[in-house]
Amino acid sequence: MEDKGASDSIAGEDHENGMNPLKKKGNGNHIDFSAPPHVVGRLGGTIQAKGVFGWSDFPSAKGVLGWTLIPILIVVVLILVYQRLLLAIEPGSMEANIIGSYDIGFKNVIDAVIEHIRLILISTGLAIAVAVPAGILITRKGFRDFSGLILSVANIGQSIPSIAILAIFMGILGLGATTAIFALWMYALLPIVRNTATGIEEVDPNIIEAARGMGMTDREILFQIELPLSFPVMFGGIRTAAVINVGTAALGAFIGAGGLGTFIIVGIPLMRDRMILVGAILTAVLAILVDWILGKIQDRLVAPTAST
Numbered sequence: 001m002e003d004k005g006a007s008d009s010i011a012g013e014d015h016e017n018g019m020n021p022l023k024k025k026g027n028g029n030h031i032d033f034s035a036p037p038h039v040v041g042r043l044g045g046t047i048q049a050k051g052v053f054g055w056s057d058f059p060s061a062k063g064v065l066g067w068t069l070i071p072i073l074i075v076v077v078l079i080l081v082y083q084r085l086l087l088a089i090e091p092g093s094m095e096a097n098i099i100g101s102y103d104i105g106f107k108n109v110i111d112a113v114i115e116h117i118r119l120i121l122i123s124t125g126l127a128i129a130v131a132v133p134a135g136i137l138i139t140r141k142g143f144r145d146f147s148g149l150i151l152s153v154a155n156i157g158q159s160i161p162s163i164a165i166l167a168i169f170m171g172i173l174g175l176g177a178t179t180a181i182f183a184l185w186m187y188a189l190l191p192i193v194r195n196t197a198t199g200i201e202e203v204d205p206n207i208i209e210a211a212r213g214m215g216m217t218d219r220e221i222l223f224q225i226e227l228p229l230s231f232p233v234m235f236g237g238i239r240t241a242a243v244i245n246v247g248t249a250a251l252g253a254f255i256g257a258g259g260l261g262t263f264i265i266v267g268i269p270l271m272r273d274r275m276i277l278v279g280a281i282l283t284a285v286l287a288i289l290v291d292w293i294l295g296k297i298q299d300r301l302v303a304p305t306a307s308t
Contacts, residue, residue, distance in 0.1 A: 070292045074285055081281055085274050095275055098266060109278070116259035116286065119177060119249045123184030124242045131189045131241075132234065135196025136222070147197070154193045157186030162248050170255050180252030180259075187248055188241035195237025199230025232302040239294040246287040250279070260286070 086109070091101045100106035131154065138147035157165065165183040173179040203226050211221045227234075250261030263279030266272075 067296075070288065074289055077281065077285055081278065085278050085281075089274065094270065095272055099263065099275060099278060109282070112258065112260050112262055112279075113282065113286070115177075115257075116246075116249055116261075116283070119180055119184060119252060119257060119259055120242060120245045120290070123181045123245055123249075124188050124238070126181070126185045127188035127192055127241055128238060130185075131192035131237075132196050134189075135193045135234070136200065136227075138193075138197050139200045151190070151193065154189040157183075157188070158190050162187065162251050163254065166251060166255055175256040177252070177257045179255050180249065180257035183252075184245045184248055188245055191237040191240040191244070192234070193237075195240075196230070196234045199233030200226050202233065203229050232298060235294075235298050235301055239291065239298055242294060243287055243291045246290055247283065250283050 086099070086106055087102055089095045089099060089101045091103045093101075095101075096104065098108065100108050134150055134154070137143050138150050160168075162183060165186060166179060169179050169182055173182060207225060207229075208221060211225055216224070249257075249259050250264060252259055253261030253265040260279045260283045263275045264283075267275030267279065
């Protein structure tokens with residue numbers, strides 16, 4: 001009787017608002033809106049409207065812009081770089097020998113982008129392999145006293161200017177990509193270590209106590225509770241480290257590591273503005289693209305945690 005009265009009340013309100021009555025079917029978990037096509041309802045927080053093919057979800061304007069704005073801007077910028085900078089290079093010129101031209105293609109640009117990405121992937125991957133265990137270690141009993149020391153070591157890369165790190169380790173490791181990867185690795189340590197430790201420390205202690213009450217070991221709590229719950233925060237540190245490395249990797253050209261910084265380093269003494277712009281713009285575009293991709297991945301990781 002109460003369900004019938006509630007349904008009659010809802011139907012009455014809808015009649016007052018000029019809408020058709022709602023018909024509730026099944027066990028109450030599904031509601032069928034028998035409304036004309038222009039009527040818009042809300043089910044589970046999702047805006048829906050009934051059209052020719054029935055009920056369908058419509059993404060919000062914010063969601064559409066979030067997925068399309070950055071890629072569209074990147075495509076526009078790349079088209080402008082190709083038309084205004086690359087196509088303007090004269091065949092046989094010094095710029096054509098370094099960058100390429102329309103006649104011989106722009107393989108050197110593609111190779112520089114690939115080399116730049118390789119530096120980022122290797123250095124960031126090595127940083128994750130070292131920084132995540134270090135971040136976990138300083139949250140364990142018996143190692144908390146060493147947290148200041150570990151964070152200080154990880155902070156060396158952020159404290160010393162990047163060009164100074166390259167110069168110091170160039171004398172030890174020599175010229176080439178190895179020195180650049182090592183410098184980028186040092187730069188990426190601090191954000192990952194700090195976010196890993198912060199994410200684990202922010203796990204609700206009541207959850208940990210409940211797990212212990214169920215008989216879970218410290219190892220099981222770490223891998224089944226703490227790391228999954230702290231992963232979104234941890235991933236935020238990885239995202240920060242990767243974006244930092246995109247810009248810092250351009251300096252690797254000073255020691256012969258290759259990448260997009262080569263066009264900038266070579267173009268400055270030769271006073272070739274076109275070369276400098278190609279290297280600088282493509283580096284900025286790559287940084288924005290990496291941040292956008294990792295940001296979307298982070299949103300997917302955070303959303304389930306927030307909803308629960």
